[in-house]
Amino acid sequence: MKLKLHLLLAFLGVFLFADLQAQQFRALVFSKTAGFRHQSIPDAVVAIKKMAKDHVFSVHTTEDANYFTDENLSKFDVIILASTTGTILNEDQKAAFQRFVQSGKGVVGIHSATDTEYQWPWYNQLIGAYFLAHPQQQTLRLEVVDQSHPSTWHLPKNWLWTDELYEFRDINPNIKVLINADESTYEPAKPMGASHPMAWYHEFDGGRSFYTALGHVESAFQDADFLKHLYGGIWYAATGENPTQ
Structure with missing residues (x-):
């Protein structure tokens, strides 16, 4: 009986190890909010879980900031901030997050990840x-200014989109803009002019970052083009792969 039990445990161990090995990368989805809470957060979580199944990566979701420890974060290749808002991490958690990035890992920000940690x-x-x-939700022309990134390979140069359209301050001059908002096609709240980035990426402090301002509306997480855009950003942030560079 004991021999059979040992054999069963050994088999399960091999199976679980093989399953982990089969995953491309490991993603942590963090959706804690301390300010406005977007109704699309559950849609984002469900969509990313399905994406993980379709694209063969593992995903863990949490809204518990206590999860941000060196031991826990070391298990992941990318942290996805799904419409976080406000001050969501204490000093120890911030330090663990920084060390995660500095170790060569990636971060993805969706929509209100820029409305976080001011x-x-x-x-x-x-x-x-x-x-x-941001103004009221509107339809506009998004100009895809860089079609060489995994998040934009599939997109047309002119992309008609409907969403809550963010305007920004304190923009890092080192970001590499992927998508720009054409302000002549909608009514902004606080115009930014010809340079109005809506998605970007860059390398930072040893790691990588990808951000998309899209994703306020629930329907975005059922849109095939947006989901490919998001997955391309996740793939880049998790693996560092950008084959055209």
Whole structure:
């Protein structure tokens, strides 16, 4: 009986190890809010879980900031900030997050990830900008200015989109803009002019960051083009893969 039990445990161990090995990368989805809470957060979590199944990566979701320890974060290749808002991490948790990035890992910000941690300059540089304002939800022309990134390979140069359209302040000059908002096609709240980034990426402090301002509306997480855009950003942030560079 004991021999059979040992054989069963050994088999399960091999199976679990093989399953972990089969995953491309490991993602942590963090969706804690300390300010406005977007109704699309559950849609984002469900969509990313399905994405993980379709694209063969593992995903863990949490809203518990206590999870941000060196031991826990070491298990992941990318942290996805799914419409976080406000001050969501204490000093110890911030330090663990910084060490995660500095170890060569990636971060993805969705929509209000720029409406987060306003008193933390390191985070501002990592995520790329802070939220300033937004008008009512509208349809506009998004100009895909860089079609060489995994998040934009599939997109047309002119992309018609409907969403809550962010305007930004304190933009990191080192970000590499992927998508720009054409302000002549909608009514902004606080115009930014010809340079109005809506998605970008960059390397920062040893790691990588990708951000998309899209994703306020629930329907975004059922849109095939947006989901490919998001997955391309996750793949880049998790693996560092950008084959055209």
